[in-house]
Amino acid sequence: MTSSLPVSACVAWHATSWLRGHEPADELTSFGLDLDQLAGLRRSGADGVGIALPRAGDLLGLGGPRELNAAALSVGEAVVGRGIALVPRRQGSALWWEQYDAAPRQVPDLGEADRALRSETLSAAETLARLDVARWQPVLADEFLDLARPDELTGPAGIPAAAVALAGRAGRVLRIAGLGLADDGGAIGSAEMSARREALASLERAARRALVAACSADVWPPA
Known part of the structure; x- marks a missing residue:
């Protein structure tokens, strides 16, 4: 769907x-x-x-x-x-x-956007783990763990499987970034709060870039 x-x-x-x-x-x-x-x-x-x-x-x-x-x-x-x-x-x-x-x-190339999203996801996960995200925002930590689950997104006929897979992952990461940016969490200091928001903002941009590439036929590989 x-x-x-x-x-x-x-x-x-x-x-x-x-x-x-x-x-x-x-x-x-x-x-x-x-x-x-x-x-x-x-x-x-x-x-x-x-x-x-x-x-x-x-x-x-x-x-x-x-x-x-x-x-x-x-x-x-x-x-x-x-x-x-x-x-x-x-x-x-x-x-x-x-x-x-x-x-x-x-528009970012499909492969480039995919690699950037993977890199930013790993970097954000490491930063948030260092800030003990599971303690002050357990739902966000659960969403990161859930990224290991295969996505059920499907596309119309003729849409490359790589684009569908990237769109599904990008959509889930956008949801994670939005969830984190909407709530500053529990009682953390200003330095930790700044580091957290910076990591989530970078993650959000990488996910948007990936979704644009996944949904833009002009940067897909030749059929």
Whole structure:
């Protein structure tokens, strides 16, 4: 299931599957894309799309222009294709997409992002173990241990297994980082708190980079 991913990641995978002829457009219309937007993706000539997961000071997956950057930053995500981008908007249960022009962007390579996530995960685990995370935030410690469990995420037809595996791991690590950054834990000193937040912030960025690579067809190995 792709529902555990950000909606832009789900749409990017299904759009790539559709553009490559693996599935009909029904999945995309179920996510709120209209026929004009589907036609725009087809006219772009690309055989896949990707995502952006920007945060303040880090426009990951975006290359401009300014209007797109601002819109995507306001919701933290976007689907980005060749010359076209779609930004999700919600009101209640309604989901629709605003279309923008998109400039070329730089996205981390799939293998590079995978290696960086593994390295940052190990580094963060070592730092948090040194700070005795299990004592002041046992749930976070349990989540790290749970990373050894195989992920059950599946992707649409035509999505490389390596991309699906990386997306599953990146999503779980993002959840861990978010959990840790949302709570400073028990009574620890300012130095320990700073070290903890620095480790979790680096982990969060590595996980976002990995998820962008896993959901961006332009950096996958040739099929």
